[in-house]
Amino acid sequence: MxxxxxxxxxxxxxxxxxxxxxxxxxxxxxxxxxxxxxxxxxxxxxxxxxxxxxxxxxxxxxxxxALDLQEAYVQGPAVTVRERGPGESALSALHDSLLASVAAHDPVIGFSGPAFARMVAGSPALTGRLREFHDERERALARALAEETGTTAADIRPRVAAMQLGGVLRLLFEETQRRTLDGHPDEEIARAVTVQAGEAFALLEPALGGYAVR
Amino acid sequence: MxxxxxxxxxxxxxxxxxxxxxxxxxxxxxxxxxxxxxxxxxxxxxxxxxxxxxxxxxxxxxxxxALDLQEAYVQGPAVTVRERGPGESALSALHDSLLASVAAHDPVIGFSGPAFARMVAGSPALTGRLREFHDERERALARALAEETGTTAADIRPRVAAMQLGGVLRLLFEETQRRTLDGHPDEEIARAVTVQAGEAFALLEPALGGYAVR
DNA sequence: GACAAACTTAGGTCGAGTCTAAACTTATGT
DNA sequence: ACATAAGTTTAGACTCGACCTAAGTTTGTC
The missing domain is CATH 1.10.10.60 (Homeodomain-like)
Structure with missing residues (x-):
């Protein structure tokens, strides 16, 4: 072969x-x-x-x-969910993965530097394109969850889960960008966003902690 | 005066x-x-x-x-939350409001007729603009929740809640449009979406049932 | 080295969005 | 009622992104 x-x-x-x-x-x-x-x-x-x-x-x-992070951005969470270990929920896999990206100051989750952040924030066309990416990302994640939990295509459960998980990732991305625009250094932003990630994922825990556990 | x-x-x-x-x-x-x-x-x-x-x-x-529903679409949920009765959670106020809109076949939540649905689905520019509306809507809802629960501007709690609630409304809108495109009659769609709304809001209940109760 | 396939190029068209100066219409003050 | 100010509409020109085509150039293959 x-x-x-x-x-x-x-x-x-x-x-x-x-x-x-x-x-x-x-x-x-x-x-x-x-x-x-x-x-x-x-x-x-x-x-x-x-x-x-x-x-x-x-x-x-x-x-x-200007935005060539598309592939990593869109497919990232879906890949993380597909490749997580046994006994792990989609929620905790995404939380762990995010914390690692935050610690690494990964540009894909918002650590792009002030100049880039200004460029994006200052252009409606770019923020619009970013919205499309978010959308595709949520759909990719929904597919990953749906094919795993083996429900019918019409089932709304995986879409609600993907909406929440993708939504939290989006909020944290926006938060990272906002702090970058405010001129804070990456180290400080990483600490703050780590805390916020903990809060945000904890809020999803009651609804999603037991969902999609491998 | x-x-x-x-x-x-x-x-x-x-x-x-x-x-x-x-x-x-x-x-x-x-x-x-x-x-x-x-x-x-x-x-x-x-x-x-x-x-x-x-x-x-x-x-x-x-x-x-083509899209002159902007004002109602964007402000609707925030207004619903602000005007809800005492003892009611934001979650249940939005659920109730949605069920009423579904029963009334309100165009604002997706009952726009097949021709309109085709027009929107067939145009990237229109779907993009709709995404912007969703975005503004979520932000308006987040503001309404934040000013009510009286937390600091940096608190991520109201933004997560707005993401979840706005997200469910968006998913149900998309579902209504999808079924309209598939040629189903409004009556049937209303029944199906009512069921799905029940499922979707039930999924948020553990996380949000006790949040923002007036 | 010749040929086919893939890529680049110049030049053009279309349509959305923006600008300007002039014409026109409604409102206001005497 | 008239003059004038304020607001609106108009034609025309212009920029730019996106798309198309036909000719030219480079690379791969026999």
């Missing part, structure tokens, strides 16, 4: 990856300097020395030039 | 209101006929016999031409 995931990694693939990163890097630099809405795709293309069309080929939407 | 809310209702005000409704009516008609993304603002302006600029004066974003 051939390894399907193995990549030949030809010259073309490497060049594409390089071009993609080069464009993304130039774009991020410009966005942080001058704000997302004050930079046009044409300027990004000029800075990266490619055609406008090449930029939009790699990044169909302008927002994707 | 003069009644500040009283309006002179001059000719100018009346004409503006008329124009606004006329534009909105023509727009909705065109959108339902041909789909939101297949109608341009210029066409709406032509149908209403005004200048393009007049359309965008009244409706800064194109999506607002």
């Amino acid at each position: 051939a390894a399907v995931t193995e990549r030949p990694a030809g010259l073309r693939e490497r060049k594409k990856q390089q071009t993609r990163e080069h464009i993304s890097h130039q774009a991020t630099r410009l966005f942080l300097e001058r704000g997302f809405d004050n930079v046009t795709i044409a300027e990004v293309a000029a800075a990266a020395q490619v055609a406008k069309m090449t930029v939009t080929n790699y990044f169909p939407r302008k927002e994707d030039l | 003069a009644a500040v809310t009283e309006r002179p209702a001059g000719l100018r005000e009346r004409k503006k209101q008329q124009t606004r409704e006329h534009i909105s009516h023509q727009a909705t008609r065109l959108f339902l006929e041909r789909g939101f993304d297949n109608v341009t603002i210029a066409e709406v302006a032509a149908a209403a016999q005004v200048a393009k600029m007049t359309v965008t004066n009244y409706f800064p974003r194109k999506e607002d031409l």
Whole structure:
């Protein structure tokens, strides 16, 4: 049986990856300097020395030039739930995973630095895109919970659970961003958010502590 | 003391209101006929016999031409919580209010008819705007809960509660829309959603049954 | 080295959103 | 009733993101 995931990694693939990163890097630099809405795709293309069309080929939407955490952000919680150990609830798996990310100052949960936070907060297009990510994330989590608890597709239970769990993660993300905008250092934010995470997950405990225990 | 809310209702005000409704009516008609993304603002302006600029004066974003339920949608739950009777929890007030809206086939909670549901589902711009509404709604609800329980602004408790309560309302809205898209009659949908509402609110009962009791 | 496949490029179109200056309409003061 | 101020509508131009196409360039393969 051939390894399907193995990549030949030809010259073309490497060049594409390089071009993609080069464009993304130039774009991020410009966005942080001058704000997302004050930079046009044409300027990004000029800075990266490619055609406008090449930029939009790699990044169909302008927002994707600034937010390339999509995959990790959307799939993270669903993966955490699927990969948790035996005897563990979805709730505690997500709590543990979050605490680890907080301790590591993971950008995916909001530790993106003040400049990035300002860029996002200052652009309706970016906050809108972030909302889409939250939405997809909740749906991915709902699927993970539904397929595990083996209920029918119409059952609302896993969706309510995913809404609450994803919702708490979202609130803590927003909290991290807000404190970053206020100029607090990551260490201090990590301590505060750890406490808030404890409070928030404790509030879900009565409803979800016994749900989805493997 | 003069009644500040009283309006002179001059000719100018009346004409503006008329124009606004006329534009909105023509727009909705065109959108339902041909789909939101297949109608341009210029066409709406032509149908209403005004200048393009007049359309965008009244409706800064194109999506607002189709979604004029904003105010009721966003403020509804916060108002319900503020106006509930003594001894009642926020949870049960919202549950009761929702059941009444379901029984009345209220468009604001998703009973908008198949054509409207198709229009919304078929347009990323509209679903995105709806997400913004959900967001504002949750924040309005969080404010109502926070000012009542008298906690500090940094306290995460009311935000978690608003996330859970607003989230359930959102899930039930989506469920109503989904069933409408599937072609089921309102009566049947109302019965099914009433049951699901019971299940969903019951799931929040352990966490929120004793919270925000007036 | 030739050919096919994949990628990049220039140039154009469309539509939403914004701006401005001028025309028009309603309200107000004498 | 008239003049003038204040508010509204209008045409036209402009920017930008998104999409399309046809031609050109690079990479992979035989």
